[in-house]
Amino acid sequence: MKRKDTVKLISADEMEFIIDKDAAMVSQTIGGFAEMELGEVTFPEISAVILEKICQYFYWALQYSRGKETEFHIEPELTLELMMAPNYLHT
């Protein structure tokens, strides 16, 4: 895995998610964070479960924009918390 093209997103419970930079850029906020330079961003207020879903969403968004139109399934239990995150991340 190329180091340069990935970023590490760290959740509140210290789970690390390594995703492509392109995927991370779907969130304009993450794109703006200076920590991008360092290659890792910490989110002390987002749990791993949510962060995982968010990463999934990034990839889905990339696919969708390239023409693959599928549905993004959200488990109902996650919806409430999941609503806050995008608000925070501007996604």
Place this chain on the structure above:
Amino acid sequence: MSAQKKKAFQIEAFKHRVVVDPKYAEKTWKILEHAIHEIYNHNASGLSFEELYRNAYNMVLHKFGEKLYSGLVTTMTSHLKEISNSIEAAQGGLFLDELNRKWAEHNKALQMIRDILMYMDRTFIPNTHKTPVHELGLNLWRDVIIHSHAIQSRLQAILLENVRRERSGEVIDRGLMRSITKMLMDLGPSVYQDDFEKHFLEVSADFYRLESQEFIESCDCGEYLKKAERRLNEEIERVSHYLDTRSEVKITNVVETEMIESHMHRLVQMENSGLINMIVDEKYEDLGRMYCLFRRVSNGLVLIRDVMTSYIRDTGKQLLTDPERLKDPVDFVQHLLDLKDKYDKIITSAFRNDKTFQNALNSSFEYFINLNSRSPEFISLFVDDKLRKGLRGVTEEDVELLLDKVMMLFRYLQEKDVFEKYYKQHLAKRLLSGKSVSDDAERSLIVKLKTECGYQFTSKLEGMFTDMKTSQDTMQGFHASHGSDIGDGPMLSVQVLTTGSWPTQPITTCKLPAEILGICEKFRNYYLGTHTGRRLSWQTNMGTADLKATFGKGQKHELNVSTYQMCVLMLFNDADRLSYKEIEQVTEIPTFDLKRCLQSLACVKGKNVLRKEPMSKDIVDTDTFLFNDKYTSKFFKVKIGTVAAQRESESENQETRQRVEEDRKPQIEAAIVRIMKARRVLDHNNIVAEVTKQLQSRFLPNPVVIKKRIESLIEREFLERDKGDRKLYRYLA
């Protein structure tokens, strides 16, 4: 969905801290305030953006957006005040540099701050209609720094000083200037305009006003224009390098007004170097420059055009009223053509083929060519000269070029019918004496005239060509049938002319010598044999003859003479000496023609086959003529004819004029009848206008003449006057 809702109604504890702590806002703000400080102190690298973003996010979420915003304003303002001080402290040349640097830093900081506060920008600000962060940053910069008392005026002064220095030739830091003006632009177009551009334009106007005054006192027109052009280009370049593009049109306007518009008239009229001099000296580059520069100001070109037009008209008028010039028609017309060429060249090479100039030139030519009533005659003489000898050896293309130019002069003539009359006369002479250089050229000109004026104009001319051809055929027939009869007698060659096509000639008396009469009769019989019902009359004033003459020492010459001259010379076969009266009696040639004929035989050097006593130049009734035994010539063939077309004498001119006037009457009448037939009823002024319009392609009818024609038509009961209104006419079927 509803089933799901019920199930998920257990609300889990909010992972985000629920804020009850009032100090929370203060604490969070402090974190952010500290961050802003650090950013401005270039210590941004130590910050965690995610944390700051989250803090700002939380503040807004928990309704502390107002505090955040006002805190931001305060903090930023205080930082900017510090920066303002440091800029003010900068000395002299470093001022701009410092300003520029701080501006760049501020922008970077602003961006970071904006990123941190993005959430607030997205949600809180639109809701409360406050200024977004970025814009806020710019506004604060503008208010605190640019518009600070100390800095504002100093900035303006330095910028303008730099421009001034550059204008006097110094090199300045253009990159720096660019950054500063860009900064002003970024702060808002009104900032750029009010703080800089407005003053820039004012100062420039003053500068150029002064400079143009200096220049115009010390330079001539060409130099001045060069300088003006240079300054103009400079300004354009200046804008492209470090000013806003929208300033270009404004500053060029200033230069144009001060350097060109204010001094327009003086430049054009400048003695020894103004417009007229440039035209006379053919200074194409200068003229081109003047055109380009003057085009930029309103009425610039109008001025040039007017001055040029009045000059052309004056020179044209002079040319046309100069008696010296008018003595040689061919030279005169050549002069006109040269004049036209010269101005055409100026318009194409210096004035970009501007149509309005072309039109002005055309109307000027039209104006002065018609000032002289003999112009039509002269143009015809010019053509005559060319078609006789001037076109010898000229290529076909050049012939066409020349004829086109002649056509162009023709178009300017108002009295085209006068031209027609002369052209016919001259053409007749050319055809009959066989002196036309190129048949093709003749025909080409006829075609051009036809295209220009229609079939009517050229039908008779074409008739003349036809007659020539027919005569050739007739002669062939004649020689074929009578060839044997002629034997040693004179060789006859006849051209039969249809009366209508050729210019009317007065029938003159002339007694042909017996030898000639015989063969003439033979021809007449032959012709009338094949063409019954026609009448032939010999035109003795238009023929030529070739005589074989032997002189005293036996030298033989072949003399080419006119018919009259032949009659005179044949008399000397029987007598060595004859008096004027005797010659007159026998030949019955009219006095004027006889005198001219004798003059050409006796008084012209190299052609004096007769001797006259006394040896005076003029012929008088008491002169005596002798055969000149001692006549010598280098050439075997000697031409003594007098048939070349010449400029008419005053009396001839009068005659022709009269004939033209006579010809015009029926044309006017025909026009009146045509108009009245269509309109039935028309008032006097309108008739005059319509008649003029219809006939203007041929000539300009005189309203007085029109009136007379109307009255004549009334007498002949083609028209009647209206009973009630004397000015109204009615058509009578």
